[in-house]
Amino acid sequence: MAPQTSQVLLDAATVSPDVFALRPDYRALLIIVDNIPQGPSDAASEALLQAAEACARTKLAEQPVTEIPHIAAWREAYKAFGSKPTKFRNSVEALTRRAESGLPRVNRLTDIYNAISVKHSIPIGGEDLDKYSGPAKLIRATGTEAFEVSAGGKIIVEHPDSGEVVWCDDQGVTCRRWNWRQGPRTALDENTTRVLFILDALAPLTDEALGVAADELAEALQALSTDVKIVRRVIGPA
Structure with missing residues (x-):
């Protein structure tokens, strides 16, 4: 699909006012990347992982994981919509x-x-955009939305809790509890060439720090191929 189509989908992405009412400090930085070449882990990705591990170890030597400022903010956000952070860990805390x-x-x-994600303590999700139905939307669920999961080799449908913050498209939920668990329907696989990355931010993370993380992600992806095309957008409170 043409990069213009990616821009249209990016422009059509939305965050519900109900989400901003819950956390007025929330910002979503969305990045759509076209023409990503697939490949196994390599020396460059290994270097990034080792640097992230070293960064995490330094942070954890200074405070418990639950007190890393941005992780602590996400734990409070989970409490605000009724999800226990001790049971449901946001993606960056888990990593x-x-x-x-x-x-x-x-x-x-x-x-x-x-x-x-680990280096900057920012939850980052990666979604196969070619598997999407319509643009990405962040909403507070009614509890009737469909969320497909794989169990015992079969796909079954679950439903989010009422009031839960979820990413979804026109077909159903793509990620539960803001950034806790992605569904298999839109997961990346060996055939993925077009990705929607979602970087979730709360205070005390600044817009500048969010932008630095996005720049590093874009730089690493553009190093994979000269054919890689990137468009990005920040959605924040009006």
Whole structure:
């Protein structure tokens, strides 16, 4: 699909006013990347992961993971919509907890954005945009929305809690609890060439720090191929 189509989808993405009412400090930085070449973990992605692990170990030597400022902010956000942060860990907390013993090595693309997430303590999600139905939307769920999960080799449909903050498209929920669990329907795989990255920010993370993380992600992705095309947008409170 043409880059112009990516820009249209980016422009059509929305965050519900109900989400900003819950957290007026929230910002979503969306990045759509076209023409991503697939590949296994390599020396460059390994270097990023090792740097992220070292960064995480330094932070964890200074305070518990739950007191890292941006992770602490996400724990409070989860409490605000009724999800226990001790039971449901936001994505960057879950990754940071693994960093001391070693982050997972998945593939080049996943390694890159996991490394940026841990280094900057920012939840980052990666979605296969070609599997989307319409633009991305962040809403507070009614509880009737469909969320597909894989269980026992089969796809079953679950539903978010009423009031839960979820990312979705026109077909259903793509990620539950803001940045807790992605559904298999839009997950990245070996055929993915077009990705929507979602960087979630709360205070005390500044717009400048959010932009630095996005720049590092974009730089790492553009190094994969001269054919990579990137468009980005920040959605914040009006």
